Ligand SMILES: Nc1ncnc2c1ncn2[C@@H]1O[C@H](COP(=O)(O)OP(=O)(O)OP(=O)(O)O)[C@@H](O)[C@H]1O
């Protein structure tokens with residue numbers, strides 16, 4: 331689970347944020363909405379340890395990552411936090427399977443090849459395992475990045491605008507998929523989005539304003 | 540794993556990679572070749588010159604004298620009178636004196652008249668048979684025996700001069716009585732016999748190889764009269780009348796000996812000529828003084844091999860240096876090419892780097908990823924360059940073997956210099972990758988991902 335307490339962050343002059351406290355339990359989903367420029371991405375990066383808050387606490391399963399030194403944070407992130415980004419990025423020279431295996435190695439030091447295969451198969455990518463990521467459709471790429479985010483059984487899964495580039499039907503499919511996987515993997519899921527279509531899908535919501 | 544990603548990454552852009560590797564290979568190959576050539580060249584030159592303090596021969600270029608008498612690569616400066624040389628050879632200052640008389644060749648291998656001391660000097664033991672004793676008995680060097688398939692007891696005829704196409708002296712056959720063991724020095728490529736054998740073949744003291752007008756004058760004597768008569772009835776035809784001092788001396792090294800002078804019987808030393816004498820001095824000060832005394836008092840000169848070879852090396856040095864600069868230039872360019880390749884892809888790859896960080900890679904892992912990519916290129920280039928350089932050496936060795944009977948071994952390693960070259964290559968790789976690597980190291984992941 332994840333919980334925050336009084337996080338404040340500033341990009342320097344002018345743009346500073348005081349975020350409301352959030353909580354997301356193991357296996358449940360929290361939707362964070364808000365208009366453009368309200369700090370959704372900023373908050374997500376704070377939760378994932380890509381940015382450091384000026385004050386406040388970010389507790390992931392009782393570990394305050396706000397107080398963690400950089401090197402350990404990289405480690406912690408690789409092992410315990412999965413990211414699904416708005417745009418899917420890959421190591422272009424590695425195949426789909428290798429990209430997922432790489433994430434397991436970076437996070438845990440082991441190459442979980444079988445598990446990666448199983449996960450990709452579960453997400454309907456059995457025919458794409460040995461292709462280069464650039465050969466996949468946008469939707470397929472997104473599923474690969476979901477598989478990659480889940481490969482280490484993370485405690486926290488963070489998704490930034492996971493549906494904004496998808497059509498209505500696919501947007502809901504992906505939302506369902508994430509919700510289901512979060513439950514299956516027992517991970518806390520935080521989705522930030524301005525996508526109105528998701529507002530009715532999740533009960534647990536916070537609006538940034 | 541990082542190395543695997545690096546490996547996959549560099550082959551993801553094969554053209555960039557190939558360009559960098561080709562440039563690196565070229566520069567490493569040239570430098571390796573130069574290192575090996577220089578090393579083996581100097582070793583060969585120095586090992587052959589060991590224990591020879593002075594070379595006495597006809598006046599002319601001292602370097603030419605050394606090259607011809609010690610290394611058997613150039614034409615001799617001329618001939619000297621044996622009797623005159625003898626007075627110096629017998630001087631108490633001299634420890635050993637090895638006379639050399641250049642004679643014919645057999646398929647391009649020189650036949651040199653000398654004494655057994657020559658073999659001894661180069662540490663050439665008899666692999667088979669025994670040292671020449673009688674005239675026309677020869678000891679062949681190991682390389683000659685191998686290439687010409689010569690065995691003890693074989694007979695062959697020499698051709699005149701130093702090219703295989705010279706006129707064949709088919710009156711005297713040489714008999715192989717010994718085959719010398721391999722020494723790695725000039726002896727390996729020589730055929731050695733007694734000095735009188737050379738005289739006997741060549742018209743009794745009229746071996747005119749490399750003769751010039753000067754040394755000829757003092758050599759006139761009884762022997763000329765004989766020759767004069769021999770030539771007289773033939774008039775002035777193709778072969779020059781070398782004793783005709785009044786006329787311009789147009790005759791050259793191809794001076795013909797087209798008529799038989801079958802005087803096997805006795806060969807007196809009077810008026811005979813030899814080509815050079817290798818001297819080892821007991822008295823070191825004499826080493827210097829003789830270099831002045833001999834040319835002043837005789838028609839001969841005494842050249843110091845060490846001095847001449849140093850002169851030669853410094854001449855060579857300029858050419859080698861130019862090549863070396865060229866090679867370092869190419870290495871600089873290959874460094875720049877690696878830098879550009881890494882730097883150019885940095886923009887597209889920053890998302891990849893951010894992603895790796897998101898997945899738990901540390902800053903240092905990104906730094907090492909970039910460095911490893913560059914180092915893989917450099918090590919590959921170095922390995923190829925080392926191999927290509929040696930292939931080049933084999934090719935050069937083939938042609939130098941043909942022309943100078945000097946071959947190079949591609950399988951030797953000059954550890955220190957090639958080690959430095961390796962370190963240099965690695966340094967180029969690190970420097971080229973430094974800026975891209977630091978950029979990867981200090982990448983702001985949050986910003987990179989947010990601005991997508
Ligand atoms: N690196 C940065 N330096 C300075 N200001 C920044 C930086 N990144 C974002 N900001 C500012 O912080 C504010 C919040 O940005 P953020 O990306 O979190 O918004 P967002 O809610 O995700 O918007 P969107 O829905 O458009 O993605 C914006 O006003 C932006 O200008």
Ligand SMILES: [Mg+2]
Pocket residue numbers: 370371372
């Ligand atoms: Mg955003």
